[in-house]
Amino acid sequence: MTNPLPASTIAEKALQRIGAFSINDTAAQKVEIDRALEWLDVVIDSLLEKYTPPWMTQRDYLLPLTIGKASYLLPDDFVHLLPVDGVQYPKSASLIVGTAPTGRGNTMTLVRRSAWELAINDPQIGDPSIIYVDRLEPSTMYLHPTPARDAVLRLTASTYALDPSDEQGRVLTQLPRAWNRWAIMALAAEIGAGPVRKLPEVEIVRLARYAEDLKRQLVAVHSREHASTGFTRPWGI
Numbered sequence: 001m002t003n004p005l006p007a008s009t010i011a012e013k014a015l016q017r018i019g020a021f022s023i024n025d026t027a028a029q030k031v032e033i034d035r036a037l038e039w040l041d042v043v044i045d046s047l048l049e050k051y052t053p054p055w056m057t058q059r060d061y062l063l064p065l066t067i068g069k070a071s072y073l074l075p076d077d078f079v080h081l082l083p084v085d086g087v088q089y090p091k092s093a094s095l096i097v098g099t100a101p102t103g104r105g106n107t108m109t110l111v112r113r114s115a116w117e118l119a120i121n122d123p124q125i126g127d128p129s130i131i132y133v134d135r136l137e138p139s140t141m142y143l144h145p146t147p148a149r150d151a152v153l154r155l156t157a158s159t160y161a162l163d164p165s166d167e168q169g170r171v172l173t174q175l176p177r178a179w180n181r182w183a184i185m186a187l188a189a190e191i192g193a194g195p196v197r198k199l200p201e202v203e204i205v206r207l208a209r210y211a212e213d214l215k216r217q218l219v220a221v222h223s224r225e226h227a228s229t230g231f232t233r234p235w236g237i
Contacts, residue, residue, distance in 0.1 A: 005180050005183075007037055007040055008033060008037070010040060010180070010183050010184055010187060011028075011033050011036035011037050011040060011187065012028050012033065012036075013184045014036055014040075014183075014184050014185075014187035014188040014191060015028050015032055015033070015036055015191070015196065017184060017185070017188040017192075017207075018188050018191060018192040018196065018197045018199060019197065020032055020191075020196050020197050032196050035191065035195055035196055036187060036191050036195075036196060038195075039187060039190045039191050039195055040183070040187050042190065043183065043186045043187050043190060044183075045089065047215070048089040048158055049089075051219060052158055053179070053218075053219075056089075056158045056159070057158070057159060058091065058156065058157070058158045058159075059156070059157075059159075060154055060155070060156050061078075061081060061082055061087075061154070061155045061156075061157065062081070062096075062152050062153070062154055063078050063081060063082075063152065063153040063154075063155055064150075064151075064152050064153075065128070065143070065147045065150075065151045065152065065153055066147065067147055067148060067149060067150065068125075068146060068147065068148075069146070069147065070128075070142060070143050070144065070145075070146040070147070071140055071141065071142050071143070072140065072141045072143075073138050073139070073140055073141075074087055074133070074139040074140065074141055075087075075139075076138070082159075083159045087133060087135075087139070087141075087155070087157040087158075087159060089157060089158040090110055090131075090133045090155060090156070090157045091110075091156045091157055091158065092107070092108075092110065092155075092156045093107075093108040093110060093131045093153060093154065093155050093156070094106055094107050094108055094153075094154045095108055095127055095128055095129075095151055095152075095153060095154075096151060096152045096153075096154060097127065097149065097150070097151050098150055098151065098152070105152075105154055106127070106129075108128060108129055108130060108131050108153075109129065109130045109131070110130075110131055110132075110133075111130050111131070111132050112132070113132065113134070115130070115132075116130070116132035116142060116144070119144045120142075120144060123145075123146075124144065124145035124146070125145055125146050125148045126145040126146075126148050127145070127147070127148070127149070127151065128143035128144060128145055128146075128147055128151070128153075129144070129145065130143070130144050131143055131144075131153075131155075132144075178218060178221075179218060181214060182211055182214040182215050182218060185207055185210050185211040185214060186207075186208075186211035186215070188207050188211075189204055189207035189208040189211055192204055192207060
């Protein structure tokens with residue numbers, strides 16, 4: 001029975017799959033491992049856009065804002081309020097005016113970098129209505145307008161169910177063993193399309209389809225209800 005693999009191990013196995021790391025090699029090249037880890041983030045983010053897998057958890061975080069402060073380091077500016085590896089994928093946000101968080105608050109708009117850059121061309125002070133989370137290190141959350149009174153941000157986000165690190169200090173993927181092959185194949189399809197190696201187009205398509213088929217099967221199993229007698233039909237019918 002296998003255990004969840006560290007991100008570095010998934011990267012190595014994906015490199016092996018595209019022929020960049022031979023069984024006779026003692027270790028993969030660091031530059032290629034680093035590049036593969038960057039693309040593993042892309043693969044996971046793409047999955048989370050449409051589906052919350054069982055190895056992720058989604059919850060609300062109540063983050064007190066500071067008057068006059070429009071940017072916050074995640075998680076450094078909210079120690080003990082956010083997981084140590086920060087926010088992996090923000091889902092929604094709302095603003096609760098005052099220091100006592102009651103109710104859902106006023107809905108805020110999550111935007112991409114392009115929309116954020118347009119917004120900051122018009123500096124304003126008031127109740128924040130838009131939020132942009134930049135996950136590049138150091139991960140930073142930006143608000144607009146700049147807070148002018150006490151308020152609490154209710155941020156709904158996906159984070160890792162657990163947050164241990166491997167020997168290099170990298171966060172473990174927490175992929176359950178059934179998802180290991182999907183991650184390796186999906187990552188191989190990405191890094192084999194140019195970032196590390198340039199495989200023939202037919203091989204890239206084959207890897208991508210294989211990964212998609214694996215994901216479809218895993219999602220289908222996870223979406224079923226489990227009972228002591230086995231699987232039940234969807235919705236219990």
